[in-house]
Amino acid sequence: MNTTYKDIAQLLERIENISFIKPDEFPDIPLYMDQVTSFIEEQLSPNKRNESDKVLTKMMINNYAKNQLFPSPDKKRYTKDHLIIFTIIYYFKNFLTINDIRTLVRDMQANADLTSLYTHMVETIQSCIPECRAKVKRRLEKIFSDNYTAEEALHVFVAELSYEIYLRKRLVETIIDYIDLKNESTSEQLE
Numbered sequence: 001m002n003t004t005y006k007d008i009a010q011l012l013e014r015i016e017n018i019s020f021i022k023p024d025e026f027p028d029i030p031l032y033m034d035q036v037t038s039f040i041e042e043q044l045s046p047n048k049r050n051e052s053d054k055v056l057t058k059m060m061i062n063n064y065a066k067n068q069l070f071p072s073p074d075k076k077r078y079t080k081d082h083l084i085i086f087t088i089i090y091y092f093k094n095f096l097t098i099n100d101i102r103t104l105v106r107d108m109q110a111n112a113d114l115t116s117l118y119t120h121m122v123e124t125i126q127s128c129i130p131e132c133r134a135k136v137k138r139r140l141e142k143i144f145s146d147n148y149t150a151e152e153a154l155h156v157f158v159a160e161l162s163y164e165i166y167l168r169k170r171l172v173e174t175i176i177d178y179i180d181l182k183n184e185s186t187s188e189q190l191e
Contacts, residue, residue, distance in 0.1 A: 004150040008140055008157065012133055019046040020126065021087055023119040030077035033058055040086055056086055064089060067098045069105055084114045088121075095169050100176045107179050136161070 021043045031039065040056040048055065064070060070085045085105055092101050108117055139160060144153045 004154055005140065005144040008144075008154065009137065012137055012140070017046065018129070019044055020122050021083075023115055023122065026080045026083050026115075028080060030074065030079050031083070032077055033061060036061070036078045036083065036086065039083065040090070044087070044090060055090060061086070067102060069098070069102050071109075081109075081114045084118045085109075088118070095165070096172065096176075100173065103176050103180055103183075107183065 021040075025043065027039070037056050037058060041054070044055045054060075064086070065072070069089060070082055073079075073082065088105065088108075089101055092104065096104075108114060140157055143157045143160070144150075146153070148156060
């Protein structure tokens, strides 16, 4: 294997360093917007690609409010459920539309205790990281052991990862469409 393979293999180590806010780390007392942005920024800043990136800003919160992604705060104070929703939005906004996020968050709020659901989500995601990393490393080894130049192997690897993301995104969108249909059907039955 060549240096490019080793470089990419070392980058895979970063997958295990993705930061999550543990459910018991969310404050149980309501916070004002500045406190919310500071808390989320501090907790999730290790995930930023660039130091100048922002995890959560007042403008983002106002945009999420305008798009009805969360219930209104009580006396301008945000609860633990709000913080969980902002955290979920942080991960979803990279590949889902605002409408898709709204559908998911509303369904979560209607059908689950957010703290319990978030706890299960984090546990599941963290338990699959080593398996995901191992799978990606096997694909990397195979591609770099094929008869590609180092540059071709790198691009083939990126293309494969990108296509897998595309397929998974389409699956998520299909599930969200199902949730939409289910909720519309339930809504029509109530009328």
